Amino acid sequence: MKRTSRDIRTANRYEVLRQIIAESPTSRQELAAATGLSLATVATLVGELLDLRMITEVGFEDSAGGRPRGLVAVNSSGGALIGVDIAETYVHVELFDLGLNVLARAEEDVRPSESLPEQVVGHVATAVGSVVMQAGIEGARVLGVGVSVPGQVDRATGTSEYAPNWDWHDVPLLDLLTEHIAYPLYLDNPLRASAVAELWFGAARGRGNAVVVNLGTGVGAGLVLGGGLHRGVSNSAGEWGHTTMVLDGRLCRCGNHGCVETYVGARGIMLNLREIGPDSALLHPDDQTATIDALARGVAADDPVARRAVHETARYLGAGVADLVNLFNPEIVVLSSWVARTLGEPLLHEVREAVARHALPRPLAATQIVLSPIPTDPVCLGAATFALEGALQAVGQRNGKRTTRARSRTTAPPS
Amino acid sequence: MKRTSRDIRTANRYEVLRQIIAESPTSRQELAAATGLSLATVATLVGELLDLRMITEVGFEDSAGGRPRGLVAVNSSGGALIGVDIAETYVHVELFDLGLNVLARAEEDVRPSESLPEQVVGHVATAVGSVVMQAGIEGARVLGVGVSVPGQVDRATGTSEYAPNWDWHDVPLLDLLTEHIAYPLYLDNPLRASAVAELWFGAARGRGNAVVVNLGTGVGAGLVLGGGLHRGVSNSAGEWGHTTMVLDGRLCRCGNHGCVETYVGARGIMLNLREIGPDSALLHPDDQTATIDALARGVAADDPVARRAVHETARYLGAGVADLVNLFNPEIVVLSSWVARTLGEPLLHEVREAVARHALPRPLAATQIVLSPIPTDPVCLGAATFALEGALQAVGQRNGKRTTRARSRTTAPPS
DNA sequence: CGCACTTTATAAAGCCCCTTTCCTAACCCC
DNA sequence: GGGGTTAGGAAAGGGGCTTTATAAAGTGCG
Structure with a gap:
């Protein structure tokens, strides 16, 4: 629960990307005005996102008599996000580009008799495989898969603590999914998924x-x-x-x-x-x-x-x-x-x-x-947004810390 | 709504003072352990509070074989806080020391006929005068007065937007109170006052x-x-x-x-x-x-x-x-x-x-x-806490900002 | 009594984050 | 081609927190 200055950075990163997605060719000036951040901060954040290939420079825009503004836009081909909406009677999966446009869909019916976690996981795996295939995306470009499952969820351990419709108790859903899906997984429930969808895009x-x-x-x-x-x-x-x-x-x-x-x-x-x-x-x-x-x-x-x-x-x-x-x-x-x-x-x-x-x-x-102004399934969109947040959050992490630094110090040749 | 690193400092300042009040002779080590902050940060925050005379050094405590720990405690005589609980039938006022112990009380009955803001304000002014008198405090030591009034309150403008019991609409309560009370005033409602009381002390x-x-x-x-x-x-x-x-x-x-x-x-x-x-x-x-x-x-x-x-x-x-x-x-x-x-x-x-x-x-x-484990009137305590928060928040403010700096730059002789 | 060891507190340095300021780049217009 | 204007980056600065080094103040034992 401790707040650190890192959280501020993360929030700002979210805010900038959100703004870019919402209004796609946009300038740094506009972003600064919309977010209330200084131009310098916006520029560094935009730089980060460019480095991640999540956005690209797409041209210039006339400014009133001065140097033209550089425009950035979401890099649609910079990656893909998958949202999974597990519900009582169906599993709905959508694959999005980074502009959160749907590139592929798959739906599996879940019969009332198929209430075992393994059966549901099977449907999810099939549908996820299907959307990746349909979209013709190479696996490495999938930044993550957000999964929404009804009921109460423990995100830290990735378990479905309680799903009323199937009477699941403490099902280690993320572990089961990991066996079939190689991408980073994020678990939560539909309430929060649709809330996040509205928060980012709605x-x-x-x-x-x-x-x-x-x-x-x-x-x-x-x-x-x-x-x-x-x-x-x-x-x-x-x-x-x-x-x-x-x-x-x-x-x-x-x-x-x-x-x-x-x-x-x-x-x-x-x-x-x-x-x-x-x-x-x-x-x-x-x-x-x-x-x-x-x-x-x-x-x-x-x-x-x-x-x-x-x-x-x-x-x-x-x-x-x-x-x-x-x-x-x-x-x-x-x-x-x-x-x-x-x-x-x-x-x-x-x-x-x-x-x-x-x-x-x-x-x-x-x-x-x-x-809700969201035209598609808000739960899929929200689940994908969890994956997007996850991908963005990982940016801030220092990777190796002391071990890496110590090693690089000893092994790297003095330049 | 923008978060800045300043907010982190403010929150930490609150946290440290809260901890000191809760457990009064305490050491920097204990504070660091309790707050999760580093020793250095705790030390600077403690230094700030010492400068403000809100706490004092009260002695030493043996440490297992090393330099003894310095102990700090709330400086009871470092200031006073007043909490005002305005309710339908009474006005209740308490004066606290910085340990949030009650030093004086006053109560005024408000008759059903006395529903005019001026009448209520009169009762408040009388009771506030009374507690200051009783406690024998010099005015300069009163750090602030928190006022709780039922209904909906606009803190920024200090108005009672709507008080159902007296059918008040947009009464500029803070302006009225300012005419009688010279201390810094903070307005809110009893719900939030008692919540803050529980958060700090309950x-x-x-x-x-x-x-x-x-x-x-x-x-x-x-x-x-x-x-x-x-x-x-x-x-x-x-x-x-x-x-x-x-x-x-x-x-x-x-x-x-x-x-x-x-x-x-x-x-x-x-x-x-x-x-x-x-x-x-x-x-x-x-x-x-x-x-x-x-x-x-x-x-x-x-x-x-x-x-x-x-x-x-x-x-x-x-x-x-x-x-x-x-x-x-x-x-x-x-x-x-x-x-x-x-x-x-x-x-x-x-x-x-x-x-x-x-x-x-x-x-x-x-x-x-x-x-609630709070033995006295939680609303008075909470209202006083608003005043305490206000006094602490003001610490962080840069005083003159750009005007002062600009002036000093032009008028100050080059050293 | 003095030296080694322990523990506390403060000072220094480093990192992160944001902003302000300054300067260069790029374009318009005359 | 030189002002004028705007964009964007680099550098400096300020605030915050942490880690590391150093000074301060004890204990313990030879």
């Missing part, structure tokens, strides 16, 4: 305080506090899905009653729909995706049952988000994951109104609520 | 992540995240009292239904009691303090109504605290403020059980729940 860019609300089958929040990801003491902060919103309310799979997830998770939304229109044709009892899709179409077609179901869902969600606004006082709340994307603007609209009814006026006024 | 000492739950007439949480106070974007983070716990539940004074405060605030506890024993002799309908006191005595005497009321309150509180545990994943949750102190161990016991029922196992296992 709606939370440049914000010091943001809450990324994930609405999927499960529900949770990724917390960006004080400019960085908040992990909590055991890397499990953000477990918002099992917050009690209705004391003695609906039974949740976690064993408690009235959890947020039972009202605004995909299954919860299905329950909301059933309560409103038990016979509604929108309801596909065994298919969450189909039901949410149908609900979205229903809203678009002005189906009253669909509208009421979304309204009701937004009422719960609004109360929950208002709690987050009151507690964290964020600049922005981002609604992410597939349920949020599918229901889109109509849901957002209702949520904003519901939040306005519940939240305290001052924090509310300081907060905007938006849909 | 149960959160040395913890990077802690949640301080305030149980009084109002309810809220002070958040210590990543080693420091989390303020949010507009300094209103921690408003936990108006989190929805029971959708469509009890009507709250904030206009919503089912807020945490309506179940675990003093008024909420009175409602719990009334529901259980409408005719109970414990109930003093118009006196919160008396009722909570009676409830505590009832529990001690094994009164079944009292026990059930506490049990029921703990059920609500446990659900709420479990939410905080899931969301923040703190190392420790501290129950603070007068309701928590009055109900004490019996409440704590029930709350622990209730939290265990609601929280996720992993975060729960990482968290302890305790009562």
